[in-house]
Amino acid sequence: MRFEMLDLNKCIRELELRYHKPVNSVQLLAVSKQQSIAKIQTAIDAGYTAFGESYLQEALPKIEHFKKTPHSLTWHFIGPIQGNKTKKIAENFDWVQSVDSMKIAKRLNDQRPEHLPPLNICLQINISDEPTKSGIQVNDLFTLAEFCKTLPRITLRGLMAIPAPQSNFDDQRKVFHALRLLFDALNEKNFSLDTLSMGMSNDMEAAIAEGSTMVRIGTALFGTRIIP
Numbered sequence: 642m643r644f645e646m647l648d649l650n651k652c653i654r655e656l657e658l659r660y661h662k663p664v665n666s667v668q669l670l671a672v673s674k675q676q677s678i679a680k681i682q683t684a685i686d687a688g689y690t691a692f693g694e695s696y697l698q699e700a701l702p703k704i705e706h707f708k709k710t711p712h713s714l715t716w717h718f719i720g721p722i723q724g725n726k727t728k729k730i731a732e733n734f735d736w737v738q739s740v741d742s743m744k745i746a747k748r749l750n751d752q753r754p755e756h757l758p759p760l761n762i763c764l765q766i767n768i769s770d771e772p773t774k775s776g777i778q779v780n781d782l783f784t785l786a787e788f789c790k791t792l793p794r795i796t797l798r799g800l801m802a803i804p805a806p807q808s809n810f811d812d813q814r815k816v817f818h819a820l821r822l823l824f825d826a827l828n829e830k831n832f833s834l835d836t837l838s839m840g841m842s843n844d845m846e847a848a849i850a851e852g853s854t855m856v857r858i859g860t861a862l863f864g865t866r867i868i869p
């Protein structure tokens with residue numbers, strides 16, 4: 642059976658129009674964690690070029706595989722980061738969206754290989770303030786952002802968050818709005834951030850309504866995750 646991939650770019654363009662956002666202001670990150678190389682290939686054939694992975698061991702062979710193909714892809718690390726994984730992450734990814742401590746930022750900076758451009762990073766915020774979730778508290782955001790500015794081998798591009806799941810559209814918007822305000826507050830302090838990474842399969846529309854510049858879509862694009 643051929644796997645039919647949804648034309649998500651078309652969908653995103655329609656949402657940009659509906660919420661009066663500039664055309665192409667929202668990028669799509671195809672979240673390929675727990676998806677096969679064959680499905681990633683289908684996504685590449687459909688024109689997708691940016692992929693998100695959450696587990697280092699699973700991601701490395703995929704990245705290796707596509708290095709041997711003519712495609713120019715961008716890989717984003719979006720999962721929780723343990724200190725002993727930062728070296729491989731700094732060596733193999735273009736972006737890390739889940740930075741949530743000075744220690745991790747410093748290690749990524751120190752371990753980013755010289756022959757590569759600075760690593761793009763987003764700070765992950767625990768926006769719903771859930772004790773068990775990754776991400777920094779809002780109160781720690783400015784200190785960490787200032788610290789990242791001093792590190793030459795990483796470039797702070799923006800903010801990322803995974804809000805607690807909510808089914809009500811207005812409730813989804815409220816959380817994204819709060820994140821948007823933090824993003825604007827940093828930019829008022831001249832951080833020049835261009836990436837507000839918010840919105841997944843179930844809350845993409847609310848995120849775009851609130852000014853997301855990057856939605857991270859897994860299941861809506863690839864179907865149910867399979868690799869255990």
Ligand SMILES: *Cc1c(COP(=O)(O)O)cnc(C)c1O
Nearest residue numbers: 672695719841842857858859860
């Ligand atoms: C898994 C994951 C996604 C994608 O979630 P879907 O609901 O499948 O779209 C997005 N962002 C992060 C950080 C994830 O871990």
